[in-house]
Amino acid sequence: MFRKIAVAAGLMAAAIAGPAQAQDYPAKPIEFIVPWGPGGGSDTLMRLVAAGLAEETGKAVPVINMPGVGGNVGLAEFANRPADGYTISQIHEGLLISNGTGITELNWDSFMPIALLTSSPQYLTLSKNDNFSTFEEMVAYAKEHPGAVRAGVTLAGVPHLHMAMIEDAFGIQFSYVGYEGTGQRIRALVGGNIDIAIGDVSSAGQFVENGDLIFAAVGMPERTAEEPDVRTFKELGKDLDLAVTRGVVLPKGTPQDIADALEANLEKVMQNEDVRTKIQNVGSAPVFLGQEEYKTYLGKLSDTVNRLVGKLAG
């Protein structure tokens, strides 16, 4: 009897001590809260990352979609989960904008940013229309007719921010039409119901190839491998960085050694050729920024958002 109790006590002690020790991490499945609905960009990319992480750690990484209020329902739930490394989540530019426009109290620094994993280059995409067919023509037309160019965006979302950055940089003014998701915007663009939109290669590339749409510029520091003929905003005179970047975060207060272990695991995942290929296949670039670099990146991004947020709240 006594021995049984001793054994049980020992097991319990081990169980308590277990999760805190980074060399054992992960000792059990890791829940991955994706605060967006199934089928979207975040969901697809994070399922690929989750599959890679499961392969790397040998533990299951079930993806749990918790959509609602632009990602904030899932993140609010995530913020209340135990900070033990067994629940992870994902953020992108949208969180910073929601915070800036007052939709949520949460911000990027409400969490521990662990690693930035994917970056999806965004293209300014033009419809086939009679008024303009290049970036310069569009700017000239918009200067002559303020508000006449209809831009399809997710209102108070990332594309809205990107458009506001373009307006701000080139001193022009669009009128905004709200659409949810890149697919809807591209459809409206092809149907001629809007004039410009932010698109990406996976949703708009084939329309461009077909001549139905035009990629006017890409918001990356350098031209992309997929569309080498499309000029960057830098070449057009303004250094704009328009990308949707997705990274993994932990709840605040997670032990540092757990965070480091997760970072190391994710770095290995992002070196996995299969994962890299699949991420590229869905139109994103696999990247890796560790904790410190990711925090710096988010801090800079936050400044841009705060500067332009007045334009988005309308």
Add this chain to the structure above:
Amino acid sequence: MLDAFLAGAHQVFAFDTLIYMLIGSIAGIVAAAIPGFTVTMAIILTLPLTFAMDPLQGVSVMLSVYVGGYTGGLISAALLGIPGTPSSVATTFDAFPMARGGEPGRALSLGVWASFFGTVISTVILIVAAPPLALIAVKLGPWEYFSLIVFALTIVASLVGNSLMRGLIAGVIGLGLATVGPDPMMGRPRLTFDSAILMPGLPFLIVLIGIFAISQLMGEVEDDGKSENKGALIPDVIEFKTWSVMREVLMHPVNLVRSSLIGVFIGALPGAGGSIANLLAYDQAKRSSKTPEEFGKGTADGVIASEAGNSATAGGGLIPMIALGIPGSAVDAILMAALMVHGISVGPRLIMDHPDLAYGMFVAMVVASLMMLVVCVLSMRLFLRVTDIPKQFIVPTVMICCVIGAFALNNRVSDLYLLGAIGLVGYGLKSLDYPLAPLVLGVILGPIAETNLRRALMSDGDWTVFFTRPISAVLLVAALLSVIFSVRSVLKMRKKDRPATDEQDGD
């Protein structure tokens, strides 16, 4: 083209693909049959499995889940009076009375055959006319969508049951419920009273499960003891008459084709989908019927219209996806993701760049609908066993499934409180003889109408555009005619009734 067709067929007819598809078909049917579990959920669970398969194999499996899922909802709709999926709301109107009237086998068989023919008709249209139809669909702007929804709202008149007034009130309650939560454009909270529970809004599926399932189940509990057939939900069993029912379905060719065309059209419009198609098809069948008073009491036409209509949206939804790479629904978006992960870019060039894949998907649709048919016909006896289970077991079990399904939708505990509250409201309304379908219709259509109205006015502040764009104008005229028609038929009925009965109700 023939080469591509054969190449695609060759891949679909591989032994392992067929086995996976069979499993997918069963999974889709079962998931849809359980109230609260959705086809989307079943497809998400399939997605990671397809990462390891060939692209066409993966998509074929998902298509079989998809096609099975559009039929499975019929089972609980007919046997329990609870729509298994949003697409089978109208199925409950006639399949359930038919099953309760002692013909559950016939109700199921009718639905299965109508689903089968609906899928096949939609696939044929998909094969012959996908590119031109997709081009039309993509031209439709927010003006056309809004006018379409206005037209769809007029079908409330067909769903009101005994009292026009109560039906309209239920519809308005539905439209009101749909405004709770973040507004669809800016994400600003509305009518949430700063409560964390209401913050994400009232998800449509939670309302659907709460309104239909909870109220129906409570009704069952209430009935117990009063009814003769204590215990089982449906009395004696049961003849299927599979082949004679097939003939019966084919004897309604106009209804079958019209309902399928409605399904294809609605399915091809991104964002609408099966939850609207079944109600529209039912409404049109009722209006053009010589015996509209039979609808709602267990008429074959009602079952056929609803099931053919919702199943045809499967093929319809693939039209913009295959022709243009634009998903028609969440399910189509997941299908696209499954292809893209394999490095196949889905867009207007898919048919040119990967003809074997496109044609393989057509073949897979046909195979999937055949599998659905075989699985359903063979397992119908098993489904009917459900009705032998005494109520004290079946009611709690279904209730638990509803709760689990409601949670699994968004993984939010707060949704369960909403489910309970909405269930009570639904039960209350039902007890007061309010029809529930108009309420659900309001919840479905409200946000689509709002989004497109705001979008239209953001694109162009001029209201007259609604009348100057031809398709939009036609839809608005159709809406007007629909209202006139309904008012006339109400007046006519009233005239007919007046000599015989003293009217108690103002309508």
